[in-house]
Amino acid sequence: MEYLSDRIKSLSVSQTLAMAQKSREMKASGIDVINLSIGEPDFHTPDDIKEAAKKAIDDNYTSYPPVPGYADLREAISVKFREENGLDYSPDQIIVSGGGKHSLINVILSIVNPGDEVIILAPYWVSYYDQIILAEGKPVVISTSIDNDFKVTPAQLEEAITDKTRLLIFNSPSNPTGMVYTGEQMKAIAEVIKRHEGVFIISDEIYEHIIFTGKHESMAQFDFIYDRTITLNGVSKGYAMTGWRIGYIGAPLWIAKAVNKLQGQFTSGVSSISQRAALAAVQSKTNSKEVMRDAFKKRRDLVYKLVSEIEGFRVRLPQGAFYLFPEVNWYFGKSDGDRKVTDSASLAMYLLEKAHVAVVGGEGFGAPDCLRLSYATSEEELIEAVRRIKEALALLR
Ligand SMILES: Cc1ncc(COP(=O)(O)O)c(C=O)c1O
Structure with a gap:
């Protein structure tokens, strides 16, 4: 018998995490999934910071x-x-x-x-x-x-x-x-x-x-x-x-x-x-955060251009962070065979299963007409991801 508090029962599971879980399962079964659902930089922590942490251990900050x-x-x-x-x-x-x-x-x-x-x-x-x-x-x-x-x-x-x-x-x-x-x-x-x-x-x-x-x-x-x-x-x-x-x-x-x-x-x-x-x-006196920012800007320009060309997507040029948030409701009600897209979550699931690209439906962000794509990944992956998304969307009628 479980006795969960009302407090915990009232919480929902993050949609971002749910998509990440599903894409991990697909990856584990050998499918080449491109993950655009993540909310973190794909860079490693800069070396000077890592060194400070190693030194802290040696200096007994324990x-x-x-x-x-x-x-x-x-x-x-x-x-x-x-x-x-x-x-x-x-x-x-x-x-x-x-x-x-x-x-x-x-x-x-x-x-x-x-x-x-x-x-x-x-x-x-x-x-x-x-x-x-x-x-x-x-x-x-x-x-x-x-x-x-x-x-x-x-x-x-x-x-x-x-x-x-x-x-x-x-x-x-x-x-x-x-x-x-x-x-x-x-x-x-x-x-x-x-x-x-x-x-x-x-x-x-x-x-x-x-x-x-x-x-x-x-x-x-x-x-x-x-x-x-x-x-x-x-x-x-x-x-x-x-x-x-x-x-x-x-x-x-x-x-x-x-x-x-x-x-x-x-x-x-x-x-x-x-x-x-x-x-x-x-x-830190290094320029690592500026280097990362510049890399994000380059990807932003690339992915914005590519996503703007997708039929039925409306998108604004982001000025910060590393996400694109297109409005995608043009596809709601369309089908690929017996696969029907009814909302943003089902469109995200369709893209994961058909295009092997993980994105997040807008529902969890309070914006059910939109999808979130993270561009914190390599330019090659971004180009391939958008190509696959386009291919899958073209099958929806
Ligand atoms: C808008 C916003 N605020 C706060 C956070 C929290 O970041 P963290 O707990 O990793 O420092 C995040 C992380 O995704 C975020 O996107």
């Missing part, structure tokens, strides 16, 4: 680290915030956690009460929705359209705010759309939030270094909203360090203290070796 993170790491992140983002966070406003995902749930659990409304902007990153559910908050989804570059308008936001709204989760550059808000657009959003005392913003800036438009803009730059903004970042994406599990926040002191308290009872300080590696990343 005991419990401080709950909020090593002092020198928090100091280095404080410097990073100041120099790269123009943000003033003292080290005690910074908490290091086990990945951006962990930073996010820490903040949500610290400020969201059961029944509080949390606004998320669809297409959204899959975990936002379920983390809000986990905290017994109420996700309030604002849908954006490809015709507005998947960006929310101030009027839409204003309309969604009620006296129960506690939080807005904002993400630029965006997973899954790759869209990047301009400073002006962000300011307009900040101005709406400013009018509503008691509403906070988590600004998820984890893709800050994978940006093709020039400068990354931080939400907390606007003085009038700084006290109500939690800046969330980490080393996973920009430094190809997804496996090390290091994320962090810069936040108002009382939120940092609350997160520290939560973390103290829950996980304690995160892996000592990973923290030393993250210190090397944040302080």
Whole structure:
């Protein structure tokens, strides 16, 4: 007999992981699957960072680290915030956690009460929705359209705010759309939030270094909203360090203290070796993140051109992250023999089985008319993947 809590029963399994699982099974049975469903850089962690981790082991960084993170790491992140983002966070406003995902749930659990409304902007990153559910908050989804570059308008936001709204989760550059808000657009959003005392913003800036438009803009730059903004970042994406599990926040002191308290009872300080590696990343003087960014940009240009040519796909040029998010509903209702495509998930499954290309349906991102393709893979694989996708789609009538 199983006795699962209502809490765990209310969570859904990530669609991204479900696709990855199915494509792994196909690969294991000898099928040549191209995986465009993954959300991580295909690069290895740069050597200087790996060396720092090896040295940390030799230097015996093997005991419990401080709950909020090593002092020198928090100091280095404080410097990073100041120099790269123009943000003033003292080290005690910074908490290091086990990945951006962990930073996010820490903040949500610290400020969201059961029944509080949390606004998320669809297409959204899959975990936002379920983390809000986990905290017994109420996700309030604002849908954006490809015709507005998947960006929310101030009027839409204003309309969604009620006296129960506690939080807005904002993400630029965006997973899954790759869209990047301009400073002006962000300011307009900040101005709406400013009018509503008691509403906070988590600004998820984890893709800050994978940006093709020039400068990354931080939400907390606007003085009038700084006290109500939690800046969330980490080393996973920009430094190809997804496996090390290091994320962090810069936040108002009382939120940092609350997160520290939560973390103290829950996980304690995160892996000592990973923290030393993250210190090397944040302080690195090499150009490895720029090299990776340039490689992503080249692939972005390639895959955008190829996908734009696919009949029935509508696509916007991403300005950051490493995803393309075409609208594909033109294919819904079409069939290949007795194989009918009814929605984005069934189109993704059709492409996996017919073209042996793994992509993710838009449903899990709150955008059921779209598909997510990750271009964090080689140019040869991208060219071959799009060729196969086209071939399979041509059979749908
Ligand atoms: C938008 C967004 N935020 C946060 C994260 C969390 O990253 P991590 O927990 O690997 O640091 C991810 C990872 O996919 C993401 O796409």
